[in-house]
Amino acid sequence: GDSVTQMEGPVTLSEEAFLTINCTYTATGYPSLFWYVQYPGEGLQLLLKATKADDKGSNKGFEATYRKETTSFHLEKGSVQVSDSAVYFCALSTNFGNEKLTFGTGTRLTIIP
Amino acid sequence: SAVISQKPSRDICQRGTSLTIQCQVDSQVTMMFWYRQQPGQSLTLIATANQGSEATYESGFVIDKFPISRPNLTFSTLTVSNMSPEDSSIYLCSAAATNTEAFFGQGTRLTVV
Numbered sequence: 001g002d003s004v005t006q007m008e009g010p011v012t013l014s015e016e017a018f019l020t021i022n023c024t025y026t027a028t029g030y031p032s033l034f035w036y037v038q039y040p041g042e043g044l045q046l047l048l049k050a051t052k053a054d055d056k057g058s059n060k061g062f063e064a065t066y067r068k069e070t071t072s073f074h075l076e077k078g079s080v081q082v083s084d085s086a087v088y089f090c091a092l093s094t095n096f097g098n099e100k101l102t103f104g105t106g107t108r109l110t111i112i113p
Numbered sequence: 114s115a116v117i118s119q120k121p122s123r124d125i126c127q128r129g130t131s132l133t134i135q136c137q138v139d140s141q142v143t144m145m146f147w148y149r150q151q152p153g154q155s156l157t158l159i160a161t162a163n164q165g166s167e168a169t170y171e172s173g174f175v176i177d178k179f180p181i182s183r184p185n186l187t188f189s190t191l192t193v194s195n196m197s198p199e200d201s202s203i204y205l206c207s208a209a210a211t212n213t214e215a216f217f218g219q220g221t222r223l224t225v226v
Contacts (some may be wrong), residue, residue, distance in 0.1 A: 004155070043117065044205065044217035089156070090202070099144045099209040103156040 002027045006090045006104030021075040021107050023090035031092040033073040038087045081113045115140040119206050119218035126225050133192045134221045136206030141186040147209040162189040196225045
């Protein structure tokens with residue numbers, strides 16, 4: 001079945017550091033890939049997505065590129081801020097309309113000033 | 114994007130009792146889902162809530178344990194029945210309009226003692 005393997009946390013970085021959170025997947029067919037973020041005390045929010053190979057999703061300085069050859073969708077940001085502290089979830093969907101999601105375990109990111 | 118209100122946000126319940134979680138969306142959606150996030154694990158889809166008919170359950174989840182209602186396009190409930198400590202989790206409601214990404218409520222943190 002479908003699965004998502006995500007870099008285990010927690011991850012602690014200093015402000016302005018470079019961030020990478022690894023995500024790889026196993027899926028039948030051609031999934032759409034997502035990163036969701038959960039800020040403290042809030043619900044899950046869609047951060048970015050990519051629906052086909054070589055697509056790059058980007059939002060709020062975060063980027064992730066859909067790599068079919070390595071079945072990966074790593075999340076990157078060049079310079080993190082304290083406000084980026086949150087839990088990040090990689091997810092995929094293989095159904096039409098992309099509503100049902102298979103999630104990774106989540107990575108808790110803490111940015112220290 | 115639309116907003117989901119989920120109630121209660123947290124609860125502590127005695128084993129053997131049942132808890133009903135409510136999910137209200139502020140706009141009409143096509144799909145509504147219920148997920149569970151057990152401690153240290155990823156989000157797992159419990160079921161798709163179908164308007165006016167029985168929910169569609171994922172493998173490992175049954176109606177007797179997790180009865181779900183969806184009387185209209187914007188409201189759904191999930192009941193966790195005959196609870197045990199293993200049911201301690203975060204339960205999340207999710208919704209999506211046709212061909213759009215899913216969005217989430219803040220979740221209900223359930224502790225069974």
